[in-house]
Amino acid sequence: MTRHILIVDAVATNRIVLKVKLASAFYSVAQASSGAEAVQSARQSKPSVIIVGSLRDMTGADLCQTLKSDPRTRQAAIVILTSDADSRARLAALQAGADDVVSKPCDDAVLLARLRSLQRGRDAAAEMQLREETHRTLGLSEAETRPFDVPGRIAVIAADRGTAAQEVQALRRILPHKIELHATQDFLRRATDPVRMHATPDAFLLVLTQDTASKELQVLPDLRTWDPTRRAGVLVVAPPGDRISTASALDLGADDVVKRGTSRDEIALRLDRLVRRKHRADELRDTLQDGLRAAVTDPLTGLHNRRFALPHLARVADRARRSARSFAVMVADLDHFKQINDRYGHAAGDAVLCEVSSRMTSCLRPVDLVARIGGEEFLIVMPDVTGRAAQATAHRLRAAIADARFAVPGRSEPIGVTISIGVTLEQGTITPSAPDGRSIASATDAAVAEALLARADQALYAAKAHGRNQVELDRPAA
Template identity: 45%
Template sequence: MPGKILIVDDIPTNRILLRVRLMAAFYDVLQAATGAEAMEVITQQAPDLVLLSAGLRDCDSLELCRRITGFCESPDQSGARAAPSFLPDTAPAPPPVLLLSAQADHGLRLSALAAGAEDLLAFPRDDLLLQGRLRSLMRVGDSLQESHLRSGTSRALGFAEAPQEFVTPPRICILTDPTLHNPAWRHSLQAAPQGAVSQHDSRSFLRDVTADNAPDLCLLVLDRSLSSPGLRLLSELRAHPETRHAAVIVILPEPDNHMAADALDLGAGDVVAGLFDPAELDLRIASQIRRKRMADQLRSTLRDGMRAAVTDPLTGLYNRRYALPHLMRMAEHATRNGRRFAVMLADLDHFKRINDLYGHAAGDAVLVEVAQRLRANLRAVDLIARIGGEEFLIALPDTNKTEARVAARRLCRMISQDPIDVPGQDLAVTMTVSIGVAMGHRPQPQLSDPLPLIIERLLDRADRALYGAKACGRNQVTISNTAA
């Protein structure tokens, strides 16, 4: 099933008609005849979207819409909405709501948008636009649910919400074809947006857009006579790296359900057709900006999570989870290109006495400084990771034995030549490091050992070389002479 939709209408005929149309599009359909019944269904079955009649007799449909969406008149700077009070903390994100009315007049549409509805549609005689809206909202539903889930997980773990950063006004681009002249909609577009607004020729915009001036929202004006180029531009906005995450509202000076449905299917977040006023556009822009910032926050959370998963939090170096797969890719590349590479295991000498004499804070400061010195004396292409308490893995691609020996000795010298200051204590400690080196060779053609086994053997040789350096008095470099 492509999604689960709840129909809320106290007229059985309307529910039956909508149910038939939605099931023909393979949606899973739920039904409710009253507001109270709708609340129960939402709590128990978590629909992906709600089709709500604007004329319920048992309750105020707009108030019900506010309760379902958790909409508040003054959302926080992140644009997030509070979870409705009737939903438990573990419930999914509030579902989007589409209001349906026999006559979608302008005043009711403004009230619906202000109540948190995605749009107000006339009860569909032709369901082309309705189906386009449903597909568009289902597309963004997964990211909204994921954002809500991550927020709930943070609360469950007892993490405080991160302080909200200052949110700059959105950058809004009005994209029009210079041959279009319609003072009515042009005046409305320029009067409505709240933010940094600029107007561009739609035919040259993508050529000029950069990361520094990339928009948060594009208002794309289409016309029937220019439908093909306009819809093509919409596709290009979704493909261009600087605009693919921007919100897009398509402006149609005249109603056209076919073009509106096509625009929604091609990635537009909203469509405004026919006459509109600045107040309506303001509400639609605010909704799209909220959704865009929520998606930005989710992507940022994913990036931060991936970074945290592969990074040692103390030193900022990569950890074992990242280092071993990267080392395998390095070995595979060396095998394919007939190059050699070096693997080093570096271990601080007598590190335990730092913790014992000066405390763990001093030990942490030593580890951070050693990590910085190691990183500063390696190439950008080299790998360095902290894989144990005071043990570091270093891998140097395209490196022969002589170059590896010189690099390892340089690292020993850079660690030992300057004492390391201990914060909070008027002293500095001198550290040394022992390094074991193993060379990665191009495997013999007859050997067919799997790559993980080759890496395991390589690390074992580097480890035995490290023990050899410790046995020779520490602050030494030992190179394994075992054949690959």
């Protein structure tokens, strides 16, 4: 997610104060004084987050509905600032699709922690959705097999079970999900026992107490580390006024935080959204894993192959043009790889390819794609990245291969391997050009991908010509 935020508030002082706070945290900030102005600004500037305060021309819920119903603005995370006392407005905003509702006045540390949490969640969802869209483009999607209204499982974790029991009973009357109450220590013992942890919750409600909140928060890193629970949603109920616990909970991995005293209807709605999001993510993940593994995976390295990579590149290019975000494309090729096969055998060559794949993957972000598109040729696609960051990554990839030798079968001493990399950066607002210089604005997605690949290839040829073990940047003619 980019760090561009739109502040919407009818009161100029509110906008200015909030802008100063966010700018000091290195966010790019735009302002709008009305809902109508906000819609127009969001369509043009594509903010990652929209923070909505007081409005005169519409309610926060109305603005949220408008933004979420427009394909040009629905990807933005929406945070509504409202009063604690107005529980009906808070609930209406969440029901309209707001990603969060924050009480006014909002503590600076808590607001920034909420923005960081939103960024993590939206980035993960965008990555999964992008891969699912590529999967659908390839004709490999199947009909959804898991209905999202199936009841889920919610685990309530509280140090004081007696105090939490009444809340659990109330939630059971509101929600269709199975809700279980656990003491903190009992749950930790159960979660570490694979036999006893036979059914993993889809969401957790962690209830903190005033005196021991910091200690109870230590369950969050465990939930985010254990494989059975790391993808579950987590809602934390923090003591009123405890800004430290609220900010810490979000930075430790909680998806959402409310303070004690929040209406049960609001807590139920937030929990239900976490369960549904978990079910949706599970469905997408299962579909991707089952279909793509055989059809679009290189059997030797485990990387995606050319069949997946080019449609994925086309999708990234399309999104970049629509969102005005830059992205990078790299083609990497092992130097003198044929000599490795000839001198040490194909088993050695295979071992080198597998190790190269592993090292390259470790140097990239989860959202980046590395694919094997030829014998010893790899494609890297980095969405939402600056030219400087892309070049730095390319040099890091080159060093990861060249700076550590490779162990190969049948040879006691490791061997040296180098790689050459060609890099091209696309600005999003600039239409890619075909290899012959012609515009391809109206070309098919496949032609866009092929043109970008050709530009990166040209840079790769330059790296080879300059002595190999080099990184070269594509420099289009003026």
